[in-house]
Amino acid sequence: MEDQILLTMRGVSKTFPGVKALDNVSITLRKGEIHALMGENGAGKSTLIKVLTGVHAFEEGEIRLDGFDEPIINHTPIEAQKRGIVTVYQEVNLCPNLSVAENLFIGREPKTKLGYIDWRKMNKLSRELLKRLDIDVDVTQTLENYSLAIQQMVAIARAVDMDCKALILDEPTSSLDENEVSKLFVLMRHLREKGVGIIFVTHFLEQVYAVCDRITVLRNGEFAGEYTVAEMPRFKLVATMLGKDVDDLDSIKPEGCESNCDEIAVEAVGLGHKGTIKPFDFHIRKGEVVGVTGLLGSGRTEMVRCLYGADHAQSGTLKMKGKVLKAKAPIDSIKSGMGYLPDDRKADGLISELSVRENIVLALQARQGVFKTLPLAKQYELADSFIEMLHIKTATRETPVSQLSGGNQQKVILARWLCTHPDFLILDEPTRGIDIGTKTEFQKLILKFASEGMSVVFISSEIEEMLRTCTRMCVMRDGEKVGEIDGEMTQEIVMSAIAGGEEK
Amino acid sequence: MSSQKWGAVVGFLKRVVKMKMFLPFFCLILVLLINLIKSPGFFSIDIKNGVLFGRLIDILNRGSEIAILAVGQTLVIAVSAGTDISVGSVMSLSACFCCMSLAGYGVSSTNTLAIPMILGILGGILMGGICGVFNGTLVSKLKIQPMVATLILFTAARAIGLLLCNNQITYIRYEPYKYLGNFIPGCPIPTSIFVTAGVILVVAILLKKTSLGLYIQSVGINKRAARLLGINSSKIIFLCYVICGLCAGVAGIVASSRIYSADANNIGLTFELDAILAVALGGNSMAGGKFNLAGSIIGAYTIQAITTTLFAMGVSTDQAPVVKAIIVILIVALQAPVFKTWFANRSLKGKSQVKETVGA
Numbered sequence: 001m002e003d004q005i006l007l008t009m010r011g012v013s014k015t016f017p018g019v020k021a022l023d024n025v026s027i028t029l030r031k032g033e034i035h036a037l038m039g040e041n042g043a044g045k046s047t048l049i050k051v052l053t054g055v056h057a058f059e060e061g062e063i064r065l066d067g068f069d070e071p072i073i074n075h076t077p078i079e080a081q082k083r084g085i086v087t088v089y090q091e092v093n094l095c096p097n098l099s100v101a102e103n104l105f106i107g108r109e110p111k112t113k114l115g116y117i118d119w120r121k122m123n124k125l126s127r128e129l130l131k132r133l134d135i136d137v138d139v140t141q142t143l144e145n146y147s148l149a150i151q152q153m154v155a156i157a158r159a160v161d162m163d164c165k166a167l168i169l170d171e172p173t174s175s176l177d178e179n180e181v182s183k184l185f186v187l188m189r190h191l192r193e194k195g196v197g198i199i200f201v202t203h204f205l206e207q208v209y210a211v212c213d214r215i216t217v218l219r220n221g222e223f224a225g226e227y228t229v230a231e232m233p234r235f236k237l238v239a240t241m242l243g244k245d246v247d248d249l250d251s252i253k254p255e256g257c258e259s260n261c262d263e264i265a266v267e268a269v270g271l272g273h274k275g276t277i278k279p280f281d282f283h284i285r286k287g288e289v290v291g292v293t294g295l296l297g298s299g300r301t302e303m304v305r306c307l308y309g310a311d312h313a314q315s316g317t318l319k320m321k322g323k324v325l326k327a328k329a330p331i332d333s334i335k336s337g338m339g340y341l342p343d344d345r346k347a348d349g350l351i352s353e354l355s356v357r358e359n360i361v362l363a364l365q366a367r368q369g370v371f372k373t374l375p376l377a378k379q380y381e382l383a384d385s386f387i388e389m390l391h392i393k394t395a396t397r398e399t400p401v402s403q404l405s406g407g408n409q410q411k412v413i414l415a416r417w418l419c420t421h422p423d424f425l426i427l428d429e430p431t432r433g434i435d436i437g438t439k440t441e442f443q444k445l446i447l448k449f450a451s452e453g454m455s456v457v458f459i460s461s462e463i464e465e466m467l468r469t470c471t472r473m474c475v476m477r478d479g480e481k482v483g484e485i486d487g488e489m490t491q492e493i494v495m496s497a498i499a500g501g502e503e504k
Numbered sequence: 505m506s507s508q509k510w511g512a513v514v515g516f517l518k519r520v521v522k523m524k525m526f527l528p529f530f531c532l533i534l535v536l537l538i539n540l541i542k543s544p545g546f547f548s549i550d551i552k553n554g555v556l557f558g559r560l561i562d563i564l565n566r567g568s569e570i571a572i573l574a575v576g577q578t579l580v581i582a583v584s585a586g587t588d589i590s591v592g593s594v595m596s597l598s599a600c601f602c603c604m605s606l607a608g609y610g611v612s613s614t615n616t617l618a619i620p621m622i623l624g625i626l627g628g629i630l631m632g633g634i635c636g637v638f639n640g641t642l643v644s645k646l647k648i649q650p651m652v653a654t655l656i657l658f659t660a661a662r663a664i665g666l667l668l669c670n671n672q673i674t675y676i677r678y679e680p681y682k683y684l685g686n687f688i689p690g691c692p693i694p695t696s697i698f699v700t701a702g703v704i705l706v707v708a709i710l711l712k713k714t715s716l717g718l719y720i721q722s723v724g725i726n727k728r729a730a731r732l733l734g735i736n737s738s739k740i741i742f743l744c745y746v747i748c749g750l751c752a753g754v755a756g757i758v759a760s761s762r763i764y765s766a767d768a769n770n771i772g773l774t775f776e777l778d779a780i781l782a783v784a785l786g787g788n789s790m791a792g793g794k795f796n797l798a799g800s801i802i803g804a805y806t807i808q809a810i811t812t813t814l815f816a817m818g819v820s821t822d823q824a825p826v827v828k829a830i831i832v833i834l835i836v837a838l839q840a841p842v843f844k845t846w847f848a849n850r851s852l853k854g855k856s857q858v859k860e861t862v863g864a
């Protein structure tokens with residue numbers, strides 16, 4: 001079965017107005033292999049996948065699939081699916097207002113003899129399917145009640161349950177924790193044994209070395225090479241992706257300013273929101289970077305939403321620089337110097353049809369108020385400086401943000417909050433989908449802002465990233481803050497604290 | 505050589521076609537062109553009795569109400585992805601309130617005013633604003649679907665107007681009251697054109713000089729995200745409905761002034777449909793978000809041009825809506841994404857065929 005070619009794309013080119021997204025790109029997928037597709041943000045990975053599955057038309061090149069004599073062209077994702085190519089796209093595109101079970105079986109619902117949907121069977125199958133992935137949810141609940149990570153898992157579960165020859169996963173792990181990632185890997189290895197070819201997009205190098213057999217690297221829309229994982233050490237892979245060497249990630253270390261600032265920036269006592277987060281205490285000093293960690297669904301996001309006032313706190317008090325803050329809506333928090341980058345960029349962050357510039361300046365504009373419009377010149381200046389600082393790959397600053405690649409959209413939202421320069425910034429998975437080069441620079445930027453006096457709360461499913469930037473961590477479990485880790489922090493200490501220490 | 509030239513022309517045309525104002529303009533010009541062919545006298549403008557006279561002037565004059573309504577409707581659609589279907593009825597209510605307060609309750613015809621005219625007019629406009637407050641509260645605070653929320657006033661407002669006027673048509677036989685819908689002595693241009701220009705100007709300045717336009721678009725595109733980044737989404741939605749109500753009020757006064765009376769049953773009848781259509785013809789998405797005010801206004805005059813044309817051609821009042829519907833279907837279909845991709849695919853196919861022949 002080895003080396004039997006399943007799918008080839010040869011010399012594929014795709015142009016968007018003003019952008020050559022793919023230029024003569026090729027990829028070969030063999031049966032029973034996991035093939036990593038790597039490249040910087042905007043390199044063309046998602047576009048290549050969308051061209052393959054018929055979301056976008058392409059201008060040049062050919063696609064060949066095992067079992068078809070002629071080159072194939074998929075005109076719609078459904079056509080691709082019928083040919084055995086199943087895809088999980090980068091942005092979760094399920095129906096948020098349908099139940100989990102409906103999302104899993106939409107388009108292939110089990111029917112009763114009379115031709116009606118067999119709900120009981122569908123729910124039962126759904127429960128079994130999710131159980132295999134160890135996901136504990138009520139399948140009759142609507143999907144939007146669940147976190148982005150769960151939604152991502154549901155999308156994956158739906159895909160792996162369909163019979164397919166080729167499975168394509170575009171950054172499926174971007175908001176998953178280590179636990180879920182390892183479950184996914186078990187599944188992927190199982191499919192590989194059955195002879196399925198898997199294309200796997202990720203920005204996490206360790207994941208590539210954990211499951212992949214082969215790597216195709218794209219750079220700026222061009223094919224940069226195909227390698228086996230064995231012949232490709234980490235530093236060489238990074239260099240190939242960027243086209244240059246980068247400084248080592250580990251060279252940055254949190255300096256913090258624990259010693260010299262004792263000024264409390266934000267203090268919460270008994271803050272809580274019914275149904276999502278039990279009352280908790282929290283404080284952060286000026287210039288401190290504090291992490292919030294915990295398993296999927298442990299209440300990390302809910303905790304920071306409560307701090308920010310996105311969910312109205314029903315109990316407790318919040319003090320900002322010593323003054324009590326009663327936020328009725330996010331704008332009150334923003335005016336008192338807060339910022340909040342939500343984890344679900346599509347649902348809570350992006351204003352998709354507006355331009356990159358408008359998306360960047362919006363929060364600042366909202367803080368200034370409707371009557372004090374930022375002068376255009378100032379807006380241009382801000383947009384340009386952040387496009388440069390965060391390497392946002394966009395045709396122009398007036399390009400609709402929906403036309404950017406996933407990672408670049410994330411950078412735009414980051415820029416939105418950095419440009420308000422808040423005293424207290426909450427970052428929920430800020431580096432989701434961002435490539436390694438930019439990630440390092442972003443972490444440096446956060447530490448620089450902290451040293452200038454900004455207090456930062458940082459959530460990341462990547463523990464290493466938090467270890468690099470945080471001086472202290474809050475541990476969450478089951479919607480409750482169960483403790484803090486201070487002083488010495490290592491991967492092991494944090495992991496055992498998250499899992500519940502002695503209990504496990 | 506000539507093919508190169510041709511290519512440049514095609515390229516230029518393609519760029520023009522892609523401009524967002526292309527379709528609204530194209531439709532308007534198309535309608536006017538048909539007129540030019542059919543009745544060459546269409547474009548002539550004369551001066552009769554000291555005022556401008558001609559079909560073009562007629563379109564500008566008669567299109568005023570639709571244009572004013574379209575301004576408010578554009579904002580409502582942009583911010584809430586829903587339509588305010590009460591505007592026609594609100595026009596009628598505003599007119600009735602204005603006439604009732606000018607004539608006094610129960611008076612069916614008057615030569616003298618009970619209160620100064622300006623107060624009556626402002627009262628009528630305010631009445632529209634109050635209707636907007638009602639709609640806005642239902643939509644933004646109680647989260648009722650726009651169509652359902654405005655259905656209430658769609659049915660009720662006209663009836664309330666009738667009640668205010670004691671179930672009769674109230675005539676204001678006071679010369680200055682006719683000015684708004686007709687002519688101010690000494691000025692050859694219909695007054696309603698100035699009123700429309702005024703409304704457009706006020707709203708345009710509001711959108712340009714403040715960040716309201718940006719806020720409306722943000723809320724219309726992603727309400728949740730807009731709230732999280734500091735925009736009070738429900739306040740912005742509320743505001744748009746109030747502006748829409750005020751616009752309906754102004755339109756109602758103009759319509760009333762034309763017939764110097766408040767005819768509760770007929771003022772603004774089916775105008776909500778024309779207003780919504782104007783927004784659609786202007787190339788605006790009914791799904792909300794980005795909007796184009798100028799497009800809506802051109803859309804409004806296009807509708808009026810169609811109506812005027814049909815009358816000019818002698819299509820009877822009963823059949824005019826049928827012809828209008830057909831034209832509208834054509835125009836809206838032209839703008840549908842399905843057609844756009846079809847056109848794009850066709851031109852692509854054309855290209856690849858050319859390539860093949862070149863290769864061979």
Ligand SMILES: Nc1ncnc2c1ncn2[C@@H]1O[C@H](COP(=O)(O)OP(=O)(O)OP(=O)(O)O)[C@@H](O)[C@H]1O
Nearest residue numbers: 016021041042043044045046047403404405406407
């Ligand atoms: N619909 C679109 N319209 C115009 N340009 C687009 C569109 N989609 C993608 N692009 C452009 O194509 C290029 C490649 O984007 P793509 O989404 O394939 O990147 P990617 O490799 O998936 O990046 P990421 O890691 O950030 O997801 C980018 O420059 C992007 O701006």
Ligand SMILES: [Mg+2]
Nearest residue numbers: 046090405406
């Ligand atoms: Mg991508």
